[in-house]
Amino acid sequence: QGLLVESGGGVVRPGRALTLSCEATAFTFSSYTMHWVRQTPGQGLEWVALISGDGGTTYYADSVRGRFTISRDNSKNTLFLRMTGLRTEDSAIFFCARDRLVAPAAIDSWGQGTLVTVSS
């Protein structure tokens, strides 16, 4: 099934940077497209970014493009999200998630999330 564990969340001031990590276990990490999805507590889900299995293709939501960078280290089974120029509206729970290996696409495994609070 696969296990995803996020880390790196915390409280950060506006304009500063933060890097989230997601450790993947129990599946062949390099074979899977991975996502970051965020959720403001009590609110809906907002997709943030995805990266292909080999790391060669990335996509971003308009709200984070140019500020956030998704990357991965397949040798360490770890997904990253580098967030710069953080804004108060970036405060959310950030989930690491895995796409299905075969079509039709869907997100079939999610972590528990890590909370990011952007506040002065």
Place this chain on the structure above:
Amino acid sequence: VVLTQSPGTLSLSPGQRATLSCRASQAISSHYLAWYQQKVGQGPRLLIFGASTRASGIPDRFSGSGSGTAFTLTISRLEPEDFAVYFCQIYGTSPVVTFGPGTKVEIK
């Protein structure tokens, strides 16, 4: 593409049937429509992909249907553990992934 879910909240009793709607602002391929369940304090769980295929381990009381712009998630008989928030989601071009705002199924 914008997804709209209705109702926002559904108040039902265990054993009742739940019908959740997800509408897209333009026609989409059902191949790319998925449904998720989320409970408080947890990450979402995939229920349905390809509009109508249950994910591994999902009970058969959950079913998905629809095409074009209108999709439905049906829970045939609500169990106590089914009271949660449900999201629909599609894959597109920009953004690549879009979620609906969710429907909360609460105990009446």
